[in-house]
Amino acid sequence: MAIRLKKHKKGKEKKGFDKSKIKKILLYLLVSLVLFLTFKKGFLMVLFIVLTFIGKTMRTALGINFVMFDPLVFFAILIIKYMDIMSFFIFLFLTVFLADANAGNLTAGSLLNYVLFNLCPLISYFFLKNASLMVFGMVTAFLYSGLMIPIRIKPLAGDPFQTTAKGITNIIFVYLYIIFLGPVFELIFNYLV
Amino acid sequence: MKVKKELSSVFLVFILCTIAIASSIFLIVNNKIKIISFETQFYVLRGMIFLYLFAIVTLFFRLLFYTYIIKLGKSIRFKMMTKVFHQPKIEGKYKDHYFQVHYCSRDGDSPSFIRTYVKMIFKKKMKFDNKKLSKIKGKHLGNPILCVKHIIRSDKNYLLVKTSPYIFEKNKLFDMMNYLIEISHKYRKE
Numbered sequence: 001m002a003i004r005l006k007k008h009k010k011g012k013e014k015k016g017f018d019k020s021k022i023k024k025i026l027l028y029l030l031v032s033l034v035l036f037l038t039f040k041k042g043f044l045m046v047l048f049i050v051l052t053f054i055g056k057t058m059r060t061a062l063g064i065n066f067v068m069f070d071p072l073v074f075f076a077i078l079i080i081k082y083m084d085i086m087s088f089f090i091f092l093f094l095t096v097f098l099a100d101a102n103a104g105n106l107t108a109g110s111l112l113n114y115v116l117f118n119l120c121p122l123i124s125y126f127f128l129k130n131a132s133l134m135v136f137g138m139v140t141a142f143l144y145s146g147l148m149i150p151i152r153i154k155p156l157a158g159d160p161f162q163t164t165a166k167g168i169t170n171i172i173f174v175y176l177y178i179i180f181l182g183p184v185f186e187l188i189f190n191y192l193v
Numbered sequence: 194m195k196v197k198k199e200l201s202s203v204f205l206v207f208i209l210c211t212i213a214i215a216s217s218i219f220l221i222v223n224n225k226i227k228i229i230s231f232e233t234q235f236y237v238l239r240g241m242i243f244l245y246l247f248a249i250v251t252l253f254f255r256l257l258f259y260t261y262i263i264k265l266g267k268s269i270r271f272k273m274m275t276k277v278f279h280q281p282k283i284e285g286k287y288k289d290h291y292f293q294v295h296y297c298s299r300d301g302d303s304p305s306f307i308r309t310y311v312k313m314i315f316k317k318k319m320k321f322d323n324k325k326l327s328k329i330k331g332k333h334l335g336n337p338i339l340c341v342k343h344i345i346r347s348d349k350n351y352l353l354v355k356t357s358p359y360i361f362e363k364n365k366l367f368d369m370m371n372y373l374i375e376i377s378h379k380y381r382k383e
Contacts, residue, residue, distance in 0.1 A: 062255060063280050063298040063307060180243035183236040 040192045041083060045091060048075040052095045066162040068170040072096070073117070073144060074177040077137045080121045082189040092117050108156055112148070120144040133182045141174035199276050203252065210245055217241065261361075262296065269363055284314075287370050290377075291316075293351070294366060296359050308339070309360045312351040313373040319343070319350065320382040329376070334368045336360065341376060352377055 035043040055070025072095060080088040096117055100110040120143040128136050145167035152158040220226055221234045255277065262281040263273050271285030271294065284293045295310040321343040329341040339355040354373055360366055 058251075060298065061278050061280065062251070063258075063296060065298045066307075176243070181240045184240045187233055187236065 041087060044083070044188075044192065045079075045087060048079065048091060049095055051075070053099070056099070066165040066169070068166050069173045071173075071177055073141060073170060073174050074137070074181075076117060076121050077124075077133070077140050077174070077178075078185055078189070080125050081133065081136055082186075082193060085122075085125070088121065089118070109152060109158060112151060112156065116144050116147055120147070133186065134178055137174055137178045137182070138171075141171045145170050199278070203277070207249070207252075210248075214238075214241055214245055265361060265363070266294075269366065287367070288374060290314075290370075290374060292370050292373070294360075307358045309356050309358070309369075311354045311356070311360075311366070311369040311373060312344075313353075313370070313377060314351045316350075319352075319377075321352065321377075322380045322382055325380050326376070333372050334365075336365060336369060 032043065032046070035046060052070055052072045052075060055072070059065050059067065059070055076088060076092060079091050092114065096110070096114045097106075100106050100114075120140045123143060124136050124140045128139060131139075148170075149163055149167040152163045153160050217238055221231070221238055224231070226234060259273075259277050259281060262283060265271075266273055266283035266285070269285065269287070271283040271292075274282040274284045274293070280295065280297045282293055282295045284291070286292070291314040293310075293312040293314055295312065296307070297310055298307045323343060326341045326343060330338055332338065336356050339357055340353075341355075342353045344351050344353055352373055354369055354376075356369065360369065
């Protein structure tokens with residue numbers, strides 16, 4: 001029933017078990033193992049970047065871009081609190097700026113997101129460096145949503161419903177991630193970093 | 194068949210996750226794991242249960258949405274073209290023309306809000322006055338028209354109308370398709 005012009009037939013002819021996929025998976029596993037054994041910070045960064053991309057892809061695939069359930073803010077908070085500021089900048093550059101630029105979505109809205117993702121955890125870091133993860137994370141989430149909603153609605157003329165939904169769901173999911181996954185990651189950081 | 198395969202693999206993963214979580218609860222409650230402290234075990238288990246419930250709720254709503262679109266498609270004799278975890282597309286024939294309805298949500302400049310793309314698909318090469326098409330905006334029978342475009346790529350050739358938000362009513366979908374037929378006659382270049 002697919003009504004498309006038949007031009008790319010050759011690609012569909014491949015069937016059966018693909019050995020190259022297994023090779024790729026084995027290579028990724030080997031790289032992860034080497035990273036884990038030699039450079040633990042790098043391993044965690046790669047893990048966080050992959051998980052963030054999975055979250056972003058899920059959001060788009062499910063058609064619910066106005067629900068910010070991807071753990072980007074949560075991971076940014078964890079990295080700045082338990083690792084270092086340099087790793088935090090690299091993480092955001094790769095997951096926000098470079099990802100948007102690569103997808104051709106580098107607009108005023110995405111640039112604002114990038115600035116706010118950088119700014120809000122930094123403010124929390126300078127004022128609440130020794131606070132608990134819950135206080136640190138919630139202040140960051142409230143700051144981000146509190147700044148993002150008015151700026152995106154007024155000067156950038158974004159959709160009010162979507163922007164508000166993004167802001168509120170961001171706070172809710174950061175809270176849930178901190179409550180349920182925060183202690184696990186704290187243990188991991190204490191063990192690895 | 195592909196959908197059934199996809200669904201059965203999802204259910205298999207869920208059964209395995211359920212068994213894993215149930216056995217972890219059993220082991221932790223009966224204090225069988227002594228290498229790791231009880232506190233650590235508790236935190237890990239809590240995190241696992243959270244992810245498990247989150248996945249179940251997401252999947253449940255996804256399946257609900259997917260089956261609703263399938264039913265809607267059946268009611269207008271359209272067929273589902275995508276898998277469960279992709280943005281749903283239904284395709285079929287209406288008034289001797291091929292149409293596709295795509296329920297989508299994309300990131301970017303402004304299109305990230307939920308939208309319905311109604312596409313009139315052509316098998317032959319067509320030419321349209323793109324300048325005039327780009328000027329079409331406003332409302333048609335209550336449906337907001339965000340833009341009208343003629344898309345030509347290597348494997349695609351269709352006239353597209355973007356509306357917002359999702360359209361679930363049969364009559365509104367037919368309105369949009371009639372509107373596309375009208376546009377295709379009006380703005381076609383010979």
